[in-house]
Amino acid sequence: MNPNATAATLRLALACGLVASLAGAQSDSGFPHPLALGPADAISSSAGGSGEEETAREAELAKATVNPVAAVITVPIQNNWDFGIGAADAMRYTANVQPVIPIALDKDWNVIVRTIMPLIYAESPQPGGSDRNGLGDILQSFFLSPQKPVNGWILGAGPAMLYPTATDSALGAGKWAAGPTVVALRQEKGFTYGILANQLWTYAGWGNQEVNATFLQPMFGYTTRTLTTFLVNTETTYDWHVGQATVPLNFMATQLLKIGRQPLALQLGYRYYVEKPDGGPDWGLRFQVTFLYPK
Numbered sequence: 702m703n704p705n706a707t708a709a710t711l712r713l714a715l716a717c718g719l720v721a722s723l724a725g726a727q728s729d730s731g732f733p734h735p736l737a738l739g740p741a742d743a744i745s746s747s748a749g750g751s752g753e754e755e756t757a758r759e760a761e762l763a764k765a766t767v768n769p770v771a772a773v774i775t776v777p778i779q780n781n782w783d784f785g786i787g788a789a790d791a792m793r794y795t796a797n798v799q800p801v802i803p804i805a806l807d808k809d810w811n812v813i814v815r816t817i818m819p820l821i822y823a824e825s826p827q828p829g830g831s832d833r834n835g836l837g838d839i840l841q842s843f844f845l846s847p848q849k850p851v852n853g854w855i856l857g858a859g860p861a862m863l864y865p866t867a868t869d870s871a872l873g874a875g876k877w878a879a880g881p882t883v884v885a886l887r888q889e890k891g892f893t894y895g896i897l898a899n900q901l902w903t904y905a906g907w908g909n910q911e912v913n914a915t916f917l918q919p920m921f922g923y924t925t926r927t928l929t930t931f932l933v934n935t936e937t938t939y940d941w942h943v944g945q946a947t948v949p950l951n952f953m954a955t956q957l958l959k960i961g962r963q964p965l966a967l968q969l970g971y972r973y974y975v976e977k978p979d980g981g982p983d984w985g986l987r988f989q990v991t992f993l994y995p996k
Contacts, residue, residue, distance in 0.1 A: 875908020
């Protein structure tokens, strides 16, 4: 086995264990505890609620898995594989550990803290080159969000911060960057549609790679009565410094379920790059596990 791949796997396992431990500590410290999911009659007997009430709560959890500013603690662990990179037809693996923590300011407003910590293993794009692995740059967003939808729209806005945490210069920009981020989302009759966006500019750092990038994530999905969600989105980044867009089109299916008393969602996805820089990936795969800690 490639020693770099082994090291990356060990880092991922340690990070996942740390995040799971933190989530458990939050539940023990007064954060909402997990809600048991399962057949309506079993939940009704254990939780004391009607089958209809529990079905409605399950549906709300399913909707939370596709809502970036849901008022539910979630810990998604998103595994991405991209293929066909450079002359070596290389592969890049990125594990994004993405805890989302809502903080209630009062009865009307929440602050949603959303963090993306990438752990990366990248094969060399050139034949005979060196593979790289380690931590990438961390992105953290703070959304001020009304607790109730505004005219049916779930809204949030605030600052986004990019921290130069990469352990290898090939895995990050080496720059501090910041800018605004917004989300506007609507969920009705099983449908979810909307957009998440941010803009980042460099304000300090030591790397040679300037950050001036716009991120756009329009999305459209549908959740069935069996709590399966089918979602299409793009995760488009436009680099204003070089005048180049990267446009992956994602097709994903998510299923809400439980293991013991722990609700979670499993997601499978396929990605095709509609536009990319020279030497960029052709296609990719995604597998995501999301742990939920509802009220």
